[in-house]
Amino acid sequence: MSVLVVAEHDGRTLKPATLPAVTAAAELAAKVPGAAGSDVHILVAGKDCRGIAEAAAQIAGIAKVLLADDDAYDHGIAENWAPLLVRLANGPGGYSHLLAPATTAGKNLMPRVAALLDVMQVSDISAVVSADTFVRPIYAGNALATVQSRDAIKIITVRGTAFAPAAATGGSAPIETVATTGSAGLSAFVRAELSKSERPELTSARVIVSGGRGMQSGDNFHLLEKIADRLGAAVGASRAAVDAGFVPNDYQVGQTGKIVAPELYIAVGISGAIQHLAGMKDSKVIVAINKDDEAPIFQIADYGIVGDLFKIVPELDEELGKRQQ
Amino acid sequence: MKALVAVKRVVDYNVKVRVKADQTGVETANVKMSMNPFDEIAVEEGLRLREAGIVEEVIIVSAGVQQCQETIRTALAMGADRGVLVLTDVELQPLAVAKLLKAVIEKESPEIVIIGKQAIDDDCNQTGQMLAALLGWPQATFASKITISGDAAEVTREVDGGLETVAFKLPAIITTDLRLNEPRYASLPNIMRAKKKPIQPMTPEELGVDVTPRLVTLKVEEPAKRQGGIKVGSVAELVDKLKNEARVI
Numbered sequence: 001m002s003v004l005v006v007a008e009h010d011g012r013t014l015k016p017a018t019l020p021a022v023t024a025a026a027e028l029a030a031k032v033p034g035a036a037g038s039d040v041h042i043l044v045a046g047k048d049c050r051g052i053a054e055a056a057a058q059i060a061g062i063a064k065v066l067l068a069d070d071d072a073y074d075h076g077i078a079e080n081w082a083p084l085l086v087r088l089a090n091g092p093g094g095y096s097h098l099l100a101p102a103t104t105a106g107k108n109l110m111p112r113v114a115a116l117l118d119v120m121q122v123s124d125i126s127a128v129v130s131a132d133t134f135v136r137p138i139y140a141g142n143a144l145a146t147v148q149s150r151d152a153i154k155i156i157t158v159r160g161t162a163f164a165p166a167a168a169t170g171g172s173a174p175i176e177t178v179a180t181t182g183s184a185g186l187s188a189f190v191r192a193e194l195s196k197s198e199r200p201e202l203t204s205a206r207v208i209v210s211g212g213r214g215m216q217s218g219d220n221f222h223l224l225e226k227i228a229d230r231l232g233a234a235v236g237a238s239r240a241a242v243d244a245g246f247v248p249n250d251y252q253v254g255q256t257g258k259i260v261a262p263e264l265y266i267a268v269g270i271s272g273a274i275q276h277l278a279g280m281k282d283s284k285v286i287v288a289i290n291k292d293d294e295a296p297i298f299q300i301a302d303y304g305i306v307g308d309l310f311k312i313v314p315e316l317d318e319e320l321g322k323r324q325q
Numbered sequence: 326m327k328a329l330v331a332v333k334r335v336v337d338y339n340v341k342v343r344v345k346a347d348q349t350g351v352e353t354a355n356v357k358m359s360m361n362p363f364d365e366i367a368v369e370e371g372l373r374l375r376e377a378g379i380v381e382e383v384i385i386v387s388a389g390v391q392q393c394q395e396t397i398r399t400a401l402a403m404g405a406d407r408g409v410l411v412l413t414d415v416e417l418q419p420l421a422v423a424k425l426l427k428a429v430i431e432k433e434s435p436e437i438v439i440i441g442k443q444a445i446d447d448d449c450n451q452t453g454q455m456l457a458a459l460l461g462w463p464q465a466t467f468a469s470k471i472t473i474s475g476d477a478a479e480v481t482r483e484v485d486g487g488l489e490t491v492a493f494k495l496p497a498i499i500t501t502d503l504r505l506n507e508p509r510y511a512s513l514p515n516i517m518r519a520k521k522k523p524i525q526p527m528t529p530e531e532l533g534v535d536v537t538p539r540l541v542t543l544k545v546e547e548p549a550k551r552q553g554g555i556k557v558g559s560v561a562e563l564v565d566k567l568k569n570e571a572r573v574i
Contacts, residue, residue: 078454079463104484108466111419111454120420120539123449133543138447139342143351146543186463187493190479194487201486231574249504250483255338255445256362256503264573274341281551285571287563302554303566315560323564
C-alpha cells in the first residue's frame with residue numbers, strides 16, 4: 001500500500017508547507033515493510049487546480065498525483081474534503097498512511113478524517129521511527145513522546161520545521177483524476193482577510209524579532225519593525241507584551257500562542273518565562289537583548305547583549321543598514 | 326438553546342514540566358493542575374452567549390479522574406450552570422474523548438458545543454474536529470469571533486496568514502483560539518455558589534464507549550538541552566557573529 005500526502009495550496013499555488021510533509025512521507029514509505037517499500041502519492045483537491053497538480057507532479061519523489069477538482073473543495077472546507085480522503089484511504093489500492101502538514105489547514109482537516117476512519121491521529125510528528133512509530137513534541141516541546149499507533153491506517157500531521165523540504169522540481173509524476181465526493185452541505189466559505197503585511201507569517205518566517213514587557217508600549221514596537229524590515233523578518237511578542245496590550249494576541253509566541261522555529265530569533269526585552277521559551281526554543285540561533293543580565297532568556301540564547309534596548313535596538317538598525325549598503 | 330463546553334484538567338501553564346526518570350511520562354504528582362487555557366476561553370464564550378440571551382444554559386463536561394471535578398467546579402465558579410463528569414482512570418486520547426462527548430451530547434442535545442482548540446499537555450488539537458465528524462456536524466475551528474442569529478452562525482477563524490470566516494447552521498462544534506475573548510475570574514460569591522451546583526457523574530461503560538487507547542506511548546524524553554551561548558560586548562560584534570559565525574543574516 002502507498003502513502004498519501006495532502007497537498008496544501010491557496011487555490012493558485014502549491015504552498016511550501018507541503019514539501020516537508022513529502023519528506024516525512026518518503027522516510028515513512030522507505031520503512032513500510034515489503035521488498036521495495038511503498039510509493040508516495042500526493043492529493044491535490046480544489047477548484048480549477050490542474051495547475052497546482054502540475055506543480056505537485058514536479059516534486060522529487062512523488063510517484064503519482066491524484067487530482068480531485070470540484071467546486072466543493074474550494075477554500076479547503078474540511079466537511080467536504082474529509083469524505084474524499086476517507087474514500088481514498090479505503091478505496092481500491094488504499095493507503096496505509098495519510099499525511100498533511102501541521103498547518104491550520106492540516107490541523108482542521110485530518111482529525112475529521114481520522115474520526116471517520118475510527119483511528120487516532122498522530123499529531124505534529126517531528127521524526128519517523130518506523131512505519132507505525134513516531135516522535136512528537138508534547139507540552140509545547142518540553143518533552144518528546146515516542147508513540148506507536150495500533151490503528152490499521154495512520155493519520156499523521158507533520159511539523160514543518162522538523163523535516164527538510166523535498167525538492168520542488170526534478171520529478172515528473174503522472175496526474176490521475178479521481179472522482180469527487182461533492183459538497184456535504186454543512187459549511188460555506190464567506191470571506192478571508194489575509195494579512196497584507198509585507199512581512200512573513202510568524203510560523204513560516206526565517207527570522208523573527210520579538211518584543212516583551214521591556215518594550216514599555218505598543219508604539220515602541222516600531223523599533224522592532226524597522227529591524228524586521230531590514231531582515232525580512234516577522235514581528236512577534238511575549239505573552240507579557242500581549243497581556244499589557246502593546247500588541248494584538250496573534251503576535252504571541254509561546255506555549256499558548258504560536259510555536260516557532262526560525263533560523264534566527266531575536267528576543268528584545270523578553271525575560272524568558274517558561275511559557276515563552278516553550279514557543280521558541282527550537283529556533284536555530286537565538287539572540288537576547290535585555291538589561292537584566294540574570295534574565296533566564298540568556299541561558300538559552302546563543303548571543304546575548306546586556307543593556308538598554310532603547311539604545312541597542314537603534315544601534316542594531318544602524319549597523320544592519322551599514323552592512324546592507 | 327443549550328451550550329455544552331468541554332474542559333480538560335492539565336498541568337498549569339506556568340509549571341515547568343519534568344520528564345520522569347523512567348521515561349514513562351511527565352511528572353504530575355504534586356504539580357499544580359488547572360483548566361486548559363483554551364478551554365477557559367470556551368467557558369467564557371459560553372457564558373457570554375448566555376448573557377447575550379442566545380443560550381439559556383451552559384453545561385460543563387470533563388472526562389478523566391475524580392479530580393477533574395475541580396476543573397468543572399472552576400467553570401461553575403466562572404458562572405456555568407451545571408456539570409457532567411465522565412469518570413475513568415484510563416488514559417484518555419482524543420478519539421475516546423470525542424466518543425464520550427458524542428454520547429453526552431446525545432443525552433443533553435445542546436445546539437452549540439464549544440471546546441478549546443488544543444490541550445496544552447498532549448498538544449493534539451483533535452477532539453473538536455473528531456467530535457464534529459462523529460456527529461456529522463459542521464466544525465468551526467480556531468475561532469476568534471462568533472456571531473449567532475437564530476440557527477445560523479458565522480465564525481471567524483484564525484488561519485495561517487490571517488482570518489477566514491465560515492457560515493453554517495447549528496448544531497455545530499466550535500473550537501476556540503486565543504483571540505476569542507479574555508476569560509473572567511471567578512468572584513468569591515460565585516465560588517461559594519458553585520459549590521452547590523450539581524455535577525452529574527457518569528462512566529464510559531454507562532455511555533457505551535470503549536476508551537481503550539489507540540496510541541501506545543513507548544517513551545517520553547527530555548528534548549536535547551540547549552547550550553547557553555555567549556554574551557557579546559557590542560552591536561557590531563553581534564552583527565559580525567550573526568553574519569560570519571552563525572551565518573543567519
